[in-house]
Amino acid sequence: MSLISGCGADTLVRKTLRPKTNRKKVNAVRAGITGSLNVFVAALREIFEESAYERFLARAKVESSPTAYGKFLRETEDAKARRPKCC
Numbered sequence: 118m119s120l121i122s123g124c125g126a127d128t129l130v131r132k133t134l135r136p137k138t139n140r141k142k143v144n145a146v147r148a149g150i151t152g153s154l155n156v157f158v159a160a161l162r163e164i165f166e167e168s169a170y171e172r173f174l175a176r177a178k179v180e181s182s183p184t185a186y187g188k189f190l191r192e193t194e195d196a197k198a199r200r201p202k203c204c
């Protein structure tokens with residue numbers, strides 16, 4: 118951002134205005150927020166089993182489809198049924 122003003126000799130002089138923020142601090146804060154949001158999104162993906170489904174697709178070497186999702190659900194339910202119940 119610049120400002121044009123007179124310098125007494127009726128000549129226009131351009132003064133450069135510098136921002137008053139410290140870029141390093143702003144970038145550090147931005148990186149911290151971005152990192153926190155990435156962790157939050159990864160946690161949500163684990164909670165809602167999106168990551169597990171992607172791992173299933175990679176392991177089974179298939180593309181996402183209704184049939185593949187059905188197999189994933191059956192496999193997940195079978196694994197839950199085999200676990201011993203506590204109490």
